[in-house]
Each structure stands twice: as C-alpha cells, then as structure tokens.
Amino acid sequence: MAEIINVIVAFVVIIFIFRWATSGSNTDRTAADTLGFRPKNVSQEMLDTISNMFPDIPLDNIRYDLLRTGSVELTTNRILERGYLDAPPPSYYQLYSREPTRPRSPANTNNAPVLLKAKENLIERFDLQHLVDANTEPIPDSEIGGRSVWEDTPEKREASLKERKAKMILAARQRMLAAQKNET
Known part of the structure; x- marks a missing residue:
C-alpha cells in the first residue's frame, strides 16, 4: 500500500515537473x-x-x-x-x-516628425514670391482653378497643374489682403 502511494506521489511530481519544463515562454x-x-x-x-x-x-x-x-x-x-x-x-x-x-507623410518613410518652419506660408512653400512681386492686378475668377486641357505629356500636365495651383494660391492671397483691407 505504501508503494502505491509513493508511485502516485512520484507520478504527480513528474507531471508538475513536466508542465513546468514545457511551459517555455510565459510571455x-x-x-x-x-x-x-x-x-x-x-x-x-x-x-x-x-x-x-x-x-x-x-x-x-x-x-x-x-x-x-x-x-x-x-x-x-x-x-x-x-x-x-x-x-x-x-x-x-x-x-x-x-x-x-505624429505627422506622417509618404515622403517621410522613417516616420520621424516632419519639422516645418514656424512661419512658413504657401507663398514660401511653393516658391511663388517672384509671382507676388510681379503680379499686382487681381486674377479674374474665370482663370482661377478652371478647367484645364488634357496635355499630351506628363511634364506638360504637371506644369499645367503647377500653374493652376499658383493661380489659386495667389487669388486666395489677394482675397485675404482685400478682406484685411476691408476690416481696417
């Protein structure tokens, strides 16, 4: 009878040791x-x-x-x-x-924060200062971001898009200056 109890205790101890050894990584x-x-x-x-x-x-x-x-x-x-x-x-x-x-952009592949100059505006960002200095007359609404013609080459399409974007930025700037002028 004592031998059966010893066998049962040994069996239980072996099971606990086996479970402990095979538990591996608890994480x-x-x-x-x-x-x-x-x-x-x-x-x-x-x-x-x-x-x-x-x-x-x-x-x-x-x-x-x-x-x-x-x-x-x-x-x-x-x-x-x-x-x-x-x-x-x-x-x-x-x-x-x-x-x-954090700010992410497709060009920012390492997901580092994008640092912009504190007072950067659209004129500086798109390098339109030469157009601001040269163009003082208002841009008619019909020319602002209107329909464009589908160009033959990607380079011409890109140039057309840049031109339309510049006109939209300059027109928005003119409207902002006019609104500021009216407030004062």
Whole structure:
C-alpha cells in the first residue's frame, strides 16, 4: 500500500515537473491569453508599408490587425473593403504601449516628425514670391482653378497643374489682403 502511494506521489511530481519544463515562454501564453488570439510577428517594415499607404489609420489599429492576421495583404484588403480598422481593445495596451501621434507623410518613410518652419506660408512653400512681386492686378475668377486641357505629356500636365495651383494660391492671397483691407 505504501508503494502505491509513493508511485502516485512520484507520478504527480513528474507531471508538475513536466508542465513546468514545457511551459517555455510565459510571455507568448500571456499575450495569447490577454489578446484572445496568438499574436503573429509584426515587423516595423510591415507597419511602415501600411501606414504609408493609409496615413489616416492610427498605428495602433494597424499593429493590432497585423498581430491578428500577420499579413500586410490581408490588413490592406480589410482597410480597402471597410475603410477602417477596428480599434484595439484595452487589453492590447497592457502589452503594447500607446503609439504617440505624429505627422506622417509618404515622403517621410522613417516616420520621424516632419519639422516645418514656424512661419512658413504657401507663398514660401511653393516658391511663388517672384509671382507676388510681379503680379499686382487681381486674377479674374474665370482663370482661377478652371478647367484645364488634357496635355499630351506628363511634364506638360504637371506644369499645367503647377500653374493652376499658383493661380489659386495667389487669388486666395489677394482675397485675404482685400478682406484685411476691408476690416481696417
């Protein structure tokens, strides 16, 4: 009888030792228990790819969906089909710190904050100072951003777009100056 008790105790000890040895990484189990699914590996490149395609989608939403799917294609399709991604649940923020909101642009591939000069205006940004100095007469409304002719080459189309954009900026500036003049 004593031998049976020793065998049972030894069997229970072996089971506990086996469970302890095979538990491996508690972080994976904790992450899976916390999120409700086993998270996939997500690289910064995957996050950057989707955030550059859809800069209006928050990074936390993108990371949460990538953790679930593990695929840039599936996450992209979900955004295209629905127009948004679900916000992560509160348990997500226990494992992943909240991403600070920062300006992102397609040209800013490393997602560093975009630093603009404090007093930069559209005239300086689009280098239109020479047009402001040369053009003092008002631009007629019919010329401002009107219909354009489809040009043959991409270079001509780009030049036409730049010209129309410059006219719109100069007309807006003239309206602003006229409004300021009327206020005083």
